Amino acid sequence: MAHDERRLEVLRAIVQDFVSTNDPVGSKALAERHDLGVSPATIRNDMAVLEEQGYITQPHTSAGRVPTDKGYRLFVDRLSAVKPLSAAERRAIERFLDGAVDLHDVLGRTVRLLAQLTRQVAVVQYPTLSRSAVRHLEVVQVAAGRLLLVLITDTGRVEQRVVDCPADVDAGAVPELRTLLNSAFAGVKLGEAGDKVPGLLETAPVHLRGLVAAVSATLVETLVEPSEDRLVVGGTANLARGSAMDFPGTMQPLLEALEEQVVVLRLMGEVDASTVLVRIGEENAHEALSGASLVTVGYGSADRSLGGLGVVGPTRMDYPGNMAAVRAVARYVGHLLAES
Amino acid sequence: MAHDERRLEVLRAIVQDFVSTNDPVGSKALAERHDLGVSPATIRNDMAVLEEQGYITQPHTSAGRVPTDKGYRLFVDRLSAVKPLSAAERRAIERFLDGAVDLHDVLGRTVRLLAQLTRQVAVVQYPTLSRSAVRHLEVVQVAAGRLLLVLITDTGRVEQRVVDCPADVDAGAVPELRTLLNSAFAGVKLGEAGDKVPGLLETAPVHLRGLVAAVSATLVETLVEPSEDRLVVGGTANLARGSAMDFPGTMQPLLEALEEQVVVLRLMGEVDASTVLVRIGEENAHEALSGASLVTVGYGSADRSLGGLGVVGPTRMDYPGNMAAVRAVARYVGHLLAES
DNA sequence: ACTGGCACTCGCACGAACAGAGTGCCAGGC
DNA sequence: GCCTGGCACTCTGTTCGTGCGAGTGCCAGT
Numbered sequence: 001m002a003h004d005e006r007r008l009e010v011l012r013a014i015v016q017d018f019v020s021t022n023d024p025v026g027s028k029a030l031a032e033r034h035d036l037g038v039s040p041a042t043i044r045n046d047m048a049v050l051e052e053q054g055y056i057t058q059p060h061t062s063a064g065r066v067p068t069d070k071g072y073r074l075f076v077d078r079l080s081a082v083k084p085l086s087a088a089e090r091r092a093i094e095r096f097l098d099g100a101v102d103l104h105d106v107l108g109r110t111v112r113l114l115a116q117l118t119r120q121v122a123v124v125q126y127p128t129l130s131r132s133a134v135r136h137l138e139v140v141q142v143a144a145g146r147l148l149l150v151l152i153t154d155t156g157r158v159e160q161r162v163v164d165c166p167a168d169v170d171a172g173a174v175p176e177l178r179t180l181l182n183s184a185f186a187g188v189k190l191g192e193a194g195d196k197v198p199g200l201l202e203t204a205p206v207h208l209r210g211l212v213a214a215v216s217a218t219l220v221e222t223l224v225e226p227s228e229d230r231l232v233v234g235g236t237a238n239l240a241r242g243s244a245m246d247f248p249g250t251m252q253p254l255l256e257a258l259e260e261q262v263v264v265l266r267l268m269g270e271v272d273a274s275t276v277l278v279r280i281g282e283e284n285a286h287e288a289l290s291g292a293s294l295v296t297v298g299y300g301s302a303d304r305s306l307g308g309l310g311v312v313g314p315t316r317m318d319y320p321g322n323m324a325a326v327r328a329v330a331r332y333v334g335h336l337l338a339e340s
Numbered sequence: 341m342a343h344d345e346r347r348l349e350v351l352r353a354i355v356q357d358f359v360s361t362n363d364p365v366g367s368k369a370l371a372e373r374h375d376l377g378v379s380p381a382t383i384r385n386d387m388a389v390l391e392e393q394g395y396i397t398q399p400h401t402s403a404g405r406v407p408t409d410k411g412y413r414l415f416v417d418r419l420s421a422v423k424p425l426s427a428a429e430r431r432a433i434e435r436f437l438d439g440a441v442d443l444h445d446v447l448g449r450t451v452r453l454l455a456q457l458t459r460q461v462a463v464v465q466y467p468t469l470s471r472s473a474v475r476h477l478e479v480v481q482v483a484a485g486r487l488l489l490v491l492i493t494d495t496g497r498v499e500q501r502v503v504d505c506p507a508d509v510d511a512g513a514v515p516e517l518r519t520l521l522n523s524a525f526a527g528v529k530l531g532e533a534g535d536k537v538p539g540l541l542e543t544a545p546v547h548l549r550g551l552v553a554a555v556s557a558t559l560v561e562t563l564v565e566p567s568e569d570r571l572v573v574g575g576t577a578n579l580a581r582g583s584a585m586d587f588p589g590t591m592q593p594l595l596e597a598l599e600e601q602v603v604v605l606r607l608m609g610e611v612d613a614s615t616v617l618v619r620i621g622e623e624n625a626h627e628a629l630s631g632a633s634l635v636t637v638g639y640g641s642a643d644r645s646l647g648g649l650g651v652v653g654p655t656r657m658d659y660p661g662n663m664a665a666v667r668a669v670a671r672y673v674g675h676l677l678a679e680s
Numbered sequence: 681a682c683t684g685g686c687a688c689t690c691g692c693a694c695g696a697a698c699a700g701a702g703t704g705c706c707a708g709g710c
Numbered sequence: 711g712c713c714t715g716g717c718a719c720t721c722t723g724t725t726c727g728t729g730c731g732a733g734t735g736c737c738a739g740t
Contacts, residue, residue: 003712024702026701026702026703027702027703028701028702038713038714039713039714039715040702040714040715041704041713041714041715041716042712042713042714044702044703044704044705045704045712045713047703048703048704058702058703059722060720060721060722061702061703061719061720061721061722062700062701062702062703062719062720062721062722063701063702063703063721063722064701064702064703065702101501102499102500102501102502103500135480135482135488136480136482136488138478138480138490140475140476140478140492142475142476148475148476148492150478150490150492150498152480152488152490152500156500158490158498158500159442160442160443160492160496160498161441161442162442175515234599235599236576236595236599237592237593237595237596237599239595240590240591240592240595241590241592250580250581251580252577252580252581253577255576255577255579255580256577259574259575259576259577343681364733366732366733366734367733367734368732368733378682378683379682379683379684380683380684380733381682381683381684381685381735382681382682382683384733384734384735384736385682385735387734388734388735398733398734399691400689400690400691401689401690401691401733401734402688402689402690402691402731402732402733402734403690403691403732403733403734404732404733404734
């Protein structure tokens with residue numbers, strides 16, 4: 001039993017050393033840097049077992065050992081203590097995020113902050129529209145047969161669409177339409193708003209029917225099929241910083257995946273605000289991410305998750321530190337957006 | 341005279357070959373691939389002169405020649421013919437950009453298009469606020485003492501701010517305020533709108549004075565000190581594609597500069613819509629860009645430039661092709677935004 | 681003014697030899 | 711039964727030397 005205990009301790013030491021030095025770690029160095037109380041030879045035996053179990057591997061015969069994805073997984077699940085942020089870091093979060101003027105600004109600052117804190121690539125998802133509610137619908141006439149529809153959500157996100165109205169629009173009708181739309185939709189979740197559009201057509205005053213009909217298609221499109229969720233990416237320069245061997249061959253596929261957004265967004269869909277989710281290397285299924293790890297968490301208030309944020313980096317990353325940073329930032333952003 | 345003529349022809353050939361092969365080009369290869377009508381020995385003499393004049397250089401004593409920044413400059417200024425886009429490319433531009441639903445979408449598509457067309461990093465500037473005009477100002481009451489101010493510009497850009505009103509807000513006052521603001525500011529250029537705020541305070545109906553006073557500070561902030569101009573960046577994966585030697589050492593500084601935005605935005609400030617501006621290597625002054633070239637142009641209608649767009653890549657790039665692509669895309673985007 | 685020829689200079693790829701790191705295994709001690 | 715010290719072995723990365731090829735500069739000839 002004390003056996004297994006120590007073997008795990010050895011794994012932890014390997015992960016820690018490898019993360020900080022980026023060199024395969026051998027039994028001798030391990031015995032020197034950590035006082036495990038046993039000799040290198042004993043450690044070698046433990047390492048042989050760990051390798052057989054698939055937790056570590058050696059790049060080539062007679063180099064040190066390197067953790068495998070499975071090894072990192074065990075480390076994250078059982079061996080890593082939550083590393084509290086320093087007071088300076090906490091202060092940095094507040095100082096950095098306070099003073100943001102609008103949603104775009106908040107998310108922009110968040111992604112920069114997270115990238116700086118973790119020295120990894122940071123990703124922040126815009127608040128998911130389907131979970132947001134309508135705060136206000138604005139209708140503006142921009143030309144004779146043209147209306148601009150602006151949707152403002154309770155998370156501060158703004159979506160706009162231009163609608164062509166075949167019929168001439170009576171000037172007085174626009175404010176009426178605005179009132180009608182707002183009384184119908186204000187406070188309604190976007191996911192549920194679509195169902196109300198048909199009903200609206202029937203109950204609208206006769207003289208507005210034409211207008212409502214013209215607008216309804218766009219309305220459905222805006223409310224129900226919210227434009228693909230957006231992602232803010234920052235700190236890509238950190239990819240180039242790490243050792244060239246962090247990513248097999250080139251980092252081109254990873255950069256492509258980050259720009260593609262859809263891949264990352266799908267992963268973001270699974271987050272919730274209470275637990276930090278870690279995906280390591282091959283666990284990501286997607287080819288381009290198979291050499292990378294993601295640390296993600298949802299942000300939002302207790303009762304409602306708005307979106308996700310996290311960092312992307314080499315599997316060789318400081319998991320405890322990044323998990324702590326991601327969680328702390330998510331909490332703060334959640335409060336910030338909940339109260340606005 | 342025919343002398344100098346041929347020497348320039350040699351320079352052009354060197355640039356073209358080096359851009360396409362990425363290998364230093366020697367006199368022999370040059371004589372084979374281009375029919376200059378003279379022997380390698382003669383070309384060698386020309387190259388010696390070109391090198392003395394600073395247009396080309398050799399990486400090491402016995403390798404071929406490589407163009408210098410000065411060489412590229414001469415090539416761009418005097419030796420490159422405008423390369424018209426293929427019909428397929430023109431069609432791609434239309435197909436790609438039509439069907440964009442809003443400004444964000446237009447710029448997002450533009451940057452992707454440009455990155456794909458040129459296989460370089462693409463940058464697109466949001467329409468500069470100070471050159472835009474107010475299309476509509478929206479006021480929404482989101483809570484007892486809180487107003488949301490939304491500015492919609494004629495270029496489709498949307499800015500929003502939350503205003504805290506110390507006094508209680510009379511429900512009926514909000515529409516009045518909206519009307520007041522719009523009649524005062526609709527159509528006004530943002531650069532000139534600031535001057536009108538003080539006047540507004542005096543001429544406003546008495547019962548609105550308090551409200552106007554509360555809003556005016558934010559109004560000035562939104563209109564006059566427009567939030568830093570935004571930049572959309574895409575195709576960074578193309579940086580990793582090129583040969584590792586395209587950028588000295590690492591591309592980290594370049595990625596940082598692109599995220600910083602401010603560096604690139606300053607360069608964008610100088611563009612105009614009529615001429616494609618090319619900055620080569622060291623001409624960029626800024627450290628991080630000293631190994632890169634920028635090809636930029638303004639977009640907008642004839643009478644009014646909205647912003648800039650362009651590509652960033654290694655000095656070893658296809659200047660004629662990129663200039664053509666950048667110009668064509670800028671034209672199309674200009675039309676698209678002018679008519680919306 | 682151009683051309684062919686020739687000697688010269690390097691960078692680079694290839695191979696050998698070498699040092700260093702790290703392992704696996706075995707026999708002995710607690 | 712588990713740990714330890716020792717030892718032989720197996721690699722990789724590095725260094726050095728060599729040969730090759732590419733490319734140049736120069737010179738004499740047309």
